Amino acid sequence: MIRFIRYTAILATVWLASCTTVLEPKPVDLLVDNLVLNEPNDVEPARIGAYSALRGMAATNMMAGDFTADYIRHNGTFNDYRELGTKQITSSNGAPASLWSNLYRTIYVANFVLEKLPPISGVSAATKKQVLAEMRFLRGYANFIGANTFGDIPKVTTTDQGTNRNIPKTPKADILASVLEDFRAAETDLATIEAGSTAQVVNGTYANKITAQAMLARYYLYQKNWAQAEVYATRVIDAKVYSLETNFEDIVSKDFTRESILEVGYGLSDDPGTSNFGLTNLFVGRREVIPSDQVVVSLLSTESGTRRATVAFNSQNLQGDDNGWTMQKYGTADNDNNNIVLIRLAEMYLIRAEARAQQNKLTGTAGAIADLNVLRARAKAPNVSAANQAEAISAIERERVYELAFEGHRWFDLIRTGRLQAVMTAFSPNWKATYDRWPIPNGEIQRNPALKDAQNPGY
Template sequence: MKKIASILTCVLLLMSACREDFIEILPEDTVTVDLLYKTDKDFQDAVVGIYGIFQDQYQNMYYFGDIRGDDSWDELVKGTPGAVDNFTLSNDDGLLISTWRNYYKAITRANTLLEKIASADPALVTNKDRHIGQAEFLRALAYFDLVRIFGDVPLVTKSLSIEESYKTPREKVDRIYDEVIIKDLLDAEAKLPTSYSGAEVGRATKGAARALLGKVYLTRKDFAKAEAKLQEVTTMGYALLPNFADLWDYGKNEHHSEYIFDIEYEQGLGGEGSVYTNRFTPKFTNMIAFYGIAGSVDDQNTPHQVLFDLFETKDKRREITATRGYYDASGKFVPILISSNNMSAYTRKYIMRIATANDSPANWKVIRYADVLLMYAEALNENGKTAAALPYLNQIRTRAGVDPYPTLTQTQTRENIALERRRELAFEGHRWFDLVRTGQAFAVMQKYGMKQHMAVFPVPLAQVQLINDRSIFPQNPGYD
């Protein structure tokens, strides 16, 4: 999976049979699709096609999870990044349109696979449960992202005719959680293996399903279920890497003891690399040359001063997470020369030598074990088990080289968990969603331009106009 090929022939055929105006619509009488779903490899290839959509979509996840929050900003104020940062994004912005279409492409492909595999011959499809589990996991992840970004969205779990698609309403978030996200993850957990070997490493596992389900329960404030599910993850053999910096060393294996689920990228395979190195590097010529970064760089996702101020001096995460320069070959720190053309700071989490522009091997870490430990500590604390929560919180502190927290009250623990999430997970797409799920978004972000209705993004205007029936498909309040 780290070496996902370019979209396979069967996926290209699927796309040719689909329409992208609203969601991908796959007519049930499409003969070519029926012919594609016969053997175990057919279904394996179809699953790869779903992963491929997430490769595309997660190139932009930092807009939603990072730039929208307070730890990152668009220092040079340009285009879509600036509009996301200062809460002026228009409802017809291309980011919203591509996000909507990508997730519904993934959902449609998952739906089609699940429909076709239901009647597949187990003698021919020998990994049937594994294919089902992966499709359900990815469909759940797509819907989880959709409801966190847009709120109410269409609930589609089967192939639709064109006529049906125009009559499909936006459904309440709670129904989507209950009827798809949680059910899919529970079934995926039961069906997926605990690990893979060889070229299949990188696919969704039982641990990934459990960890994502724990995050879902935490988002819904079902702390009892979150505690139980995340506790299961802590018994599965995952462990923090001893050295935080090793998480961001792309010369080493990214599928280590802390890895749970990434969006996978690989350089040198013709479009399978990620864009993060180019997008997050400042336009500081000396630094670009020192790191050996090919192609243009974009000055995006700048660490904000408030993030710098969070770190204690001896915190080992500090210079990886946010810095204002680089260390040259002699070990001397070279500060960025600030100008109107480049930002003043950057995160080193995605910086490495690349020979071709936008072809970085840097994965996007959807869930890693540090996130699980912090979520588990949060669930324990919210369930009144503050003393039990502290050892899990302090695992993160100890790895960072800072003193563990002493005995704390429940309120103090809650505040410090949120603080450690910012220090540990910055620039991994968590901060904005943490603010929203804990009800802190408006209080924190009002001074940056947020209004009360902006806990969700606008639905793409093109989708509202296409359905043209506000009774079933309205715009989110405040965005007309």
């Protein structure tokens, strides 16, 4: 039974479970079939279980966005990271398997709560409304990542094991339509947070109305609905619940900053630094991957300003093909920077800048350039200028590299802007057009008869 007494116990249990599923993630229908939600005392453990499931997908979500693209070089011995670093990805790679498993773990727990909570007596209407809205948000978030990473994926809407053992792919467009429905429902029912609320309320641990609005801004950006992307990014910024940190270095070195809208946390008892997918282990302990020369050059440029703190150089690492550079954003629990941020306020400025540029709103206080210069000012970098729309859009792409490096956006950005093939063929001779999607994990195809002969093209 998932009826834990302490939050830390839940996190530790989920992490220990995830260590055993690195190479062979559990099938969708067996993810969390021992959850209990029968009475009011069960609500909070089930709720936390859903966030713990989200937490399980955070590291490989980041890897999809940045390891698939041009931000890393392979520097170790693990085959999974050799494939990602050398751009020779196969359907047996453990990273897609881990992400898939945790995506569907999140969806399963969300569906479980959505099914079981409504009829329970003794739970206030306000609590039901908030928790059910959180489940809609979490399910929408998982499906959003799944559809943009794998393309067409199974649409899991129930906890029925018989149904979940044999689910075919649903077209990506239909998955994204369900994501929009979930996000809109979440925005309607999630708690409203006012400016000036305490840090404990808005530190990014649980979803609130602004969290849903932030994901709607990202959703509409990906859909090229520029007007709505601008509207929702503006709602998040103008709410003034979250604020940019004065020093960018704090984004690198601290957890739960003032601009963190959604963040998954780890403690001393469950720091993920020693697992195959532990970011500290990969970047620092084993140095399985190192920042690519291209991203290092970008981050060290004058235009990046203090964003150069994202990487650090150590001459003692200079051996073989090692360039001596290390990514700094994910440390250990002792360092107070081992969390993974999924959404932060700076992204909203970048979304609004891009949405405005695409609508040819370039100058003035409500223009794209003004939004970029807010981030430039924080980074102590020179103001940017653009003579036309094309220059503004190019500046925004560069700014997303400076600001969001190693937060899981790069591959998705290149895909949605149509720049993937040009950038990646220049980066690696092994790049194939089919790498615009990750492969469906082999184990899932073997377990789910409806996925037979449904592997993504090229794998």
